[in-house]
Amino acid sequence: DAGVIQSPRHEVTEMGQEVTLRCKPISGHNSLFWYRQTMMRGLELLIYFNNNVPIDDSGMPEDRFSAKMPNASFSTLKIQPSEPRDSAVYFCASKRRDSYNEQFFGPGTRLTVL
Amino acid sequence: GQQVMQIPQYQHVQEGEDFTTYCNSSTTLSNIQWYKQRPGGHPVFLIQLVKSGEVKKQKRLTFQFGEAKKNSSLHITATQTTDVGTYFCVRGGAGNMLTFGGGTRLMVKP
Numbered sequence: 565d566a567g568v569i570q571s572p573r574h575e576v577t578e579m580g581q582e583v584t585l586r587c588k589p590i591s592g593h594n595s596l597f598w599y600r601q602t603m604m605r606g607l608e609l610l611i612y613f614n615n616n617v618p619i620d621d622s623g624m625p626e627d628r629f630s631a632k633m634p635n636a637s638f639s640t641l642k643i644q645p646s647e648p649r650d651s652a653v654y655f656c657a658s659k660r661r662d663s664y665n666e667q668f669f670g671p672g673t674r675l676t677v678l
Numbered sequence: 679g680q681q682v683m684q685i686p687q688y689q690h691v692q693e694g695e696d697f698t699t700y701c702n703s704s705t706t707l708s709n710i711q712w713y714k715q716r717p718g719g720h721p722v723f724l725i726q727l728v729k730s731g732e733v734k735k736q737k738r739l740t741f742q743f744g745e746a747k748k749n750s751s752l753h754i755t756a757t758q759t760t761d762v763g764t765y766f767c768v769r770g771g772a773g774n775m776l777t778f779g780g781g782t783r784l785m786v787k788p
Binding site: 607608612620655657664667672 | 720722775777
C-alpha cells in the first residue's frame with residue numbers, strides 16, 4: 565500500500581509568494597494532521613481533520629496559514645503571503661478511525677522562504 | 679498544551695554501548711507513544727504504552743511506563759549504527775491529538 569503522499573518534496577520561494585503544500589492520506593484513514601518541524605520549536609501540530617472536518621486549528625500560527633480538506637483523499641496547507649520564518653519541514657500524517665493513536669507520516673515538504 | 683520533557687537532548691555512544699532516553703510529564707498520562715525519526719526522514723511509530731508499570735520489548739529496545747504514568751523510558755541494548763536518529767516520546771491527548779516531546783538525538787560511532 566502507498567503511504568502518505570506529499571508534494572512537493574522541496575519548495576523554494578521568495579518572501580511574499582503564496583505556497584501550497586499538498587497531501588494525500590492513506591486510503592481508508594479518516595483523520596489527517598499537518599505538522600511543522602523546525603530546529604527551534606521541534607515538531608508542532610498545526611491542524612487536524614476528522615472525516616474532512618477541521619477539528620482543532622489552534623496550532624495554526626496566524627491568518628497567513630490556511631488548510632482545507634475537500635475530500636477524504638486530499639488536503640492542502642496554504643501560506644499566503646509566505647515569510648522567511650515559515651521555512652521548515654511540513655509533515656502530513658493520517659490515522660485510521662479504529663486504531664489507537666498511531667499516526668503514519670508522509671515524507672514531508674521542505675520549505676525555504678528567501 | 680501540556681508538554682512532555684525528554685532528556686538528554688543529545689547522546690553520543692560508541693557502537694555496542696547501551697542508550698537510554700527518559701520522558702517526564704508533570705501530569706498523569708493516559709498513554710505514551712514513542713516514535714523514531716531517522717536523519718532526513720519522517721517520524722515512524724514504534725510503540726504505545728497504556729498501563730501503569732507496563733514494559734514492552736522490541737528486539738534490543740525496551741520501553742517502560744512508570745507506575746504513576748508520569749514518566750517513560752526507552753532503553754536500547756548494544757546500539758548499532760542503524761539506531762541513529764531522534765527518538766520522540768509523544769503524549770496522547772483528547773481525540774487524536776499528539777504532543778511531541780523535544781526528542782533525544784542519538785548518534786552512534788562505529
